Structure formats: C-alpha cells, structure tokens
Amino acid sequence: MISVRGLEKRYGSVTAVDGVSFDVEAGEVFGLVGPNGAGKTSTLKMLCGLVDPSAGTIEVNGFDAGDPEMRRALGFLPEESPLYDEMSPRSYLRFFADLYDVDRAAATERIDAALDRLDLDARDRPVGDFSKGMKRKVAIARSLVNDPDVLVYDEPASGLDPITTNTVVEFTRELADDGKTVVFSAHDLHHVESVCDRVAIMREGELAATGTLADIQAEYGRVEYRVFTDVQVADADPAGDRYATVVASMDDVEGVREAAREAGGSVVDIRTRESTLEDVFLDVAGA
Incomplete structure (x- = not known):
C-alpha cells in the first residue's frame, strides 16, 4: 500500500x-x-x-x-x-x-x-x-x-x-x-x-x-536483575535493611550469590526488570 x-x-x-x-x-x-x-x-x-x-x-x-x-x-x-x-x-x-x-x-x-x-x-x-x-x-x-x-x-x-x-x-x-x-x-x-x-x-x-x-x-531491550542480599557485597547499595546489586545476567546473579555466601550471608530476593518501549526509544533515538 x-x-x-x-x-x-x-x-x-x-x-x-x-x-x-x-x-x-x-x-x-x-x-x-x-x-x-x-x-x-x-x-x-x-x-x-x-x-x-x-x-x-x-x-x-x-x-x-x-x-x-x-x-x-x-x-x-x-x-x-x-x-x-x-x-x-x-x-x-x-x-x-x-x-x-x-x-x-x-x-x-x-x-x-x-x-x-x-x-x-x-x-x-x-x-x-x-x-x-x-x-x-x-x-x-x-x-x-x-x-x-x-x-x-x-x-x-x-x-x-x-x-x-x-x-x-x-x-x-x-x-x-x-x-x-x-x-x-x-x-x-x-x-x-x-x-x-x-x-x-x-x-x-x-x-x-x-x-x-x-x-x-x-533486539534493543535489556533485562536487569536486582539482587538483594542480607550482607554487604561488592557494588551493592544499601536498600533499607538489605543491600541491592544490579546485574545483567543470571551468571552475574550467581556471582552475587557466591559473594554473599563467602561474606556469611545469602540472597534474600531477586527482582527482574525488562526495558520498556520508552527505555528502548531513549537508547535507540539518543533522546
């Protein structure tokens, strides 16, 4: 048409x-x-x-x-x-x-x-x-x-x-x-x-x-994983009474889990966030 x-x-x-x-x-x-x-x-x-x-x-x-x-x-x-x-x-x-x-x-x-x-x-x-x-x-x-x-x-x-x-x-x-x-x-x-x-x-x-x-x-979107631990690990930010680390893959999630274990703690929650159309638009259009 x-x-x-x-x-x-x-x-x-x-x-x-x-x-x-x-x-x-x-x-x-x-x-x-x-x-x-x-x-x-x-x-x-x-x-x-x-x-x-x-x-x-x-x-x-x-x-x-x-x-x-x-x-x-x-x-x-x-x-x-x-x-x-x-x-x-x-x-x-x-x-x-x-x-x-x-x-x-x-x-x-x-x-x-x-x-x-x-x-x-x-x-x-x-x-x-x-x-x-x-x-x-x-x-x-x-x-x-x-x-x-x-x-x-x-x-x-x-x-x-x-x-x-x-x-x-x-x-x-x-x-x-x-x-x-x-x-x-x-x-x-x-x-x-x-x-x-x-x-x-x-x-x-x-x-x-x-x-x-x-x-x-x-093609252009991303998935992020926000991993919460009950102990401080590298690159983690305080989040109330926990600590949050943002990573890009499940392999990285396992890395955070291992780091928490070595520090005497554990992973207490994992939250996934996928790119919205607005996120993609801002990345692709450079806006």
Whole structure:
C-alpha cells in the first residue's frame, strides 16, 4: 500500500531526511516516532505530496506521491489543523466533500458515521465555539470524507484531554480494522504501544530501528536483575535493611550469590526488570 525507497529531503545545507526506506501494508497501523527534529513531519508531508523529496521514491496506493490522483486515495491530518470557525461541522465537512466530488447522499452518510464514531454530537454549532478536542474530531472527520484507503496523521492526539485522547487512539485502531492503512507520528509512546502494528524510530533524519514492538524490544531491550542480599557485597547499595546489586545476567546473579555466601550471608530476593518501549526509544533515538 505504501512503498518508500531512499527518501531524502534537504533544506539548503540541512538534511532533514536521509535515505529512509520502509513499506506499510493495507490494514496496518505504522508509527513514526523520534525526538523533535528527527525528520518525522518532513517524511509525512512527502508521503502526502505536500513537499517534494530531494531524492528517492514514494508510492502510495499504486500512485507516485506527486500524482494528484494519489490525493483522492489519501486523508491527511496535520499536527496543526486550523478550521473555518464560522462554519458548523456539517457545513464544513460538506464543503470538503464537494471538493472531492463526493455524492451528496454518500457525503451525508460518511459525515454522520464519522462524527458518530468520534462521539461528536454538536454538529450545527459554529466550530469556533468548540474546545480543542472537539475541533480535532472535526479535523479527523474531514480526513475521511473522501473515504481514503490511506490515512496519514501527524500527532493526532497532541494536547488533548485523556478522554478525547482515548477516543482518537481507539478510532485510529478501528480505521485499520476496517482495512485502511494508517501512518502516524506520536510523542506519547503509550499511544504507540496501544495502536501500532509496527514502528519506525527516526534519529537525525535516518531510520534507527524498524519492526514490531516485540522485535524492537527483543533486539534493543535489556533485562536487569536486582539482587538483594542480607550482607554487604561488592557494588551493592544499601536498600533499607538489605543491600541491592544490579546485574545483567543470571551468571552475574550467581556471582552475587557466591559473594554473599563467602561474606556469611545469602540472597534474600531477586527482582527482574525488562526495558520498556520508552527505555528502548531513549537508547535507540539518543533522546
């Protein structure tokens, strides 16, 4: 559904995206994560044909990203999405449906269905009276009026309250379950874990890691063992009435056990900690 090969974007002497390649399948949610300035938004804008690449190729739903026909198969939600404040959600969305030449009856059905799923009941009030979360829902509905196969969302839940955020995240997963391809960026890694099938971590314009969350954690994650003893051993720190030593393998655990035995004590507890996605992200992205 999406094929990106050797994608580059240069702004003068600055390289924002450097040799990025990935594929996204139909019905998949693909997350693009990384620190600010990593090249995420530039990549998304090139996917949508809004910015021309300096090098490389992008194919979206069988079309080159620069082909105007591609945009009929795509819905885009930018991080900042101003609306026409004097219009109601219904009139605003009908306006965009007309731009896509959507039949009026089909447009009405799609608009109502999208707003129903997003729990937005105020459909005839001016958008300017809405909260940020309500406006975001209208913008998401706008991305669906042409019934696109591919959706590109840049920080869809940015700055929203927890309830609205949960609605947007769940809705993103529902879109993929309906067979749509979704590519989105997010700073909140909980959202990424909740909804993504695969993730690409960007760092300084390059892809530092790509794969399922399980694959990335298996490759880049770590396991730590915190071993508690009732006597002081080398490299142990006081922990209440005990001593704690952090080691990286079961062989090291046995080493601590032997050291405690030689000091006249024993191991009284062992606790295991695996890297979270945030730990992996910080290590891989260098954030």
